[in-house]
Amino acid sequence: xxxxxxxxxxxxxxxxxxAAAEPPRPAAGSPGASPxxxxxxxxLAGTSWNWVRFRSATEDVAxxxxxxxxxxxxxxxxxxxRADCNRGAGGVxxxxxxTIRVxxxxxxxxxCPPGSFSDRxxxxxxxxxxxxxxxxxxxxxxxxxx
Numbered sequence: 144x145x146x147x148x149x150x151x152x153x154x155x156x157x158x159x160x161x162a163a164a165e166p167p168r169p170a171a172g173s174p175g176a177s178p179x180x181x182x183x184x185x186x187l188a189g190t191s192w193n194w195v196r197f198r199s200a201t202e203d204v205a206x207x208x209x210x211x212x213x214x215x216x217x218x219x220x221x222x223x224x225r226a227d228c229n230r231g232a233g234g235v236x237x238x239x240x241x242t243i244r245v246x247x248x249x250x251x252x253x254x255c256p257p258g259s260f261s262d263r264x265x266x267x268x269x270x271x272x273x274x275x276x277x278x279x280x281x282x283x284x285x286x287x288x289x
Contacts (some may be wrong), residue, residue, distance in 0.1 A: 154199035154285035158192035158214055178204055179240035183274075184219040184240045191215040192281045194264060199285075212264050214281070224268065227261040243274045243283065 149191065194212035197204045213225040217228055222235045234246035245268055255261045273284035 154197065154202075154267070154287075156194060156271065156283040156285065157196040157198070158281040158283070159195045159209065160279040160281070161191040161193055161213065177239065180237040183237035183240065183243075186276070187216040187274075187281075188219045189216065190281075194260075195280075197263075197267070206260065212260065214268065222248075222264070224248070226250070226255075226264045227259040228255040229261050229265075231265065237274075241273050241275065243271050245269050245271060 176282035192214045194206050194214065195259065196206060196211045208227075210254060211225065211227045215223045216235065217223055220234055220236065221232065223232045224230070229251045231248045231250035233248035236244045248265060248269065251263060267285055268283070270285045271283040273285055275282050
């Protein structure tokens with residue numbers, strides 16, 4: 144299936160829903176959060192995703208072991224991840240509809256095997272600025288690296 148990217152997108156992380164993902168559950172928005180931000184937090188709370196692809200103007204990389212790169216939103220305002228041989232957790236905010244801001248992530252620092260995407264995955268997640276769900280895919284847009 145071909146994927147069409149908006150022209151403004153410099154790079155895109157694509158994550159597919161995990162088979163064992165819980166259905167989204169209602170979540171309380173943070174105090175002062177806009178209704179759109181509260182809806183975003185509620186929509187993703189309780190979901191889990193596997194990283195399957197990275198696309199940019201110069202790269203199209205299919206992740207060889209998606210189950211080793213996960214992103215979960217166990218509750219509103221929190222995320223948990225697996226980055227190959229490392230695990231992490233941190234905060235996440237949805238300041239406006241369609242936007243995402245990943246906070247500092249506490250991460251184990253095991254040395255993963257050669258060829259691991261662990262560091263890149265964590266760095267790219269921390270750079271994500273926009274999100275959308277299309278079918279069973281969570282798409283995270285990254286800003287232009289230049």
